[in-house]
Amino acid sequence: SKIGYGLLLAFAFVTGLVLAPTLQYYLNAGAGNAVLMAFATATVTFTVLGFIGAKMKTDLSFMAKGLFAALLIVVVISLISIFFPLSSLMSTIFAGAGTLLFSLYILFDFNQIMKRNVTMQDVPLLAMSLYLDFLNLFLFLLRLFAGRN
Numbered sequence: 001s002k003i004g005y006g007l008l009l010a011f012a013f014v015t016g017l018v019l020a021p022t023l024q025y026y027l028n029a030g031a032g033n034a035v036l037m038a039f040a041t042a043t044v045t046f047t048v049l050g051f052i053g054a055k056m057k058t059d060l061s062f063m064a065k066g067l068f069a070a071l072l073i074v075v076v077i078s079l080i081s082i083f084f085p086l087s088s089l090m091s092t093i094f095a096g097a098g099t100l101l102f103s104l105y106i107l108f109d110f111n112q113i114m115k116r117n118v119t120m121q122d123v124p125l126l127a128m129s130l131y132l133d134f135l136n137l138f139l140f141l142l143r144l145f146a147g148r149n
Contacts, residue, residue, distance in 0.1 A: 004124030
């Protein structure tokens with residue numbers, strides 16, 4: 001629907017506005033290589049896991065509840081870490097866990113697209129879901145790679 005596509009474009013635009021200062025922060029901190037490595041790694045990971053998820057014969061719908069529970073834990077830890085920053089080690093572990101979570105979400109989402117009867121009305125929501133998978137994978141990889149510098 002036109003509303004769905006409009007919301008998708010608006011969401012992508014707002015996300016870009018929010019993401020720009022984050023990337024500028026890393027670039028100003030001399031972590032340009034980390035940004036490039038995170039983007040390249042996220043792109044390759046998204047492509048490979050998307051292909052694997054789409055081609056798998058197994059229906060991964062059994063993973064839905066576990067992935068959602070893990071996502072809630074990541075959100076809660078992210079909110080808590082605003083007030084109580086994580087140690088360097090815990091930050092690295094958290095970034096690794098986030099990377100794993102969104103890698104699994106990519107596998108899951110592509111698998112579900114192939115296993116369900118997708119309609120044209122589903123496309124904007126599916127596109128947003130894949131966009132968020134990629135974006136979050138990129139941001140967690142950025143934390144990992146920038147943490148090494």
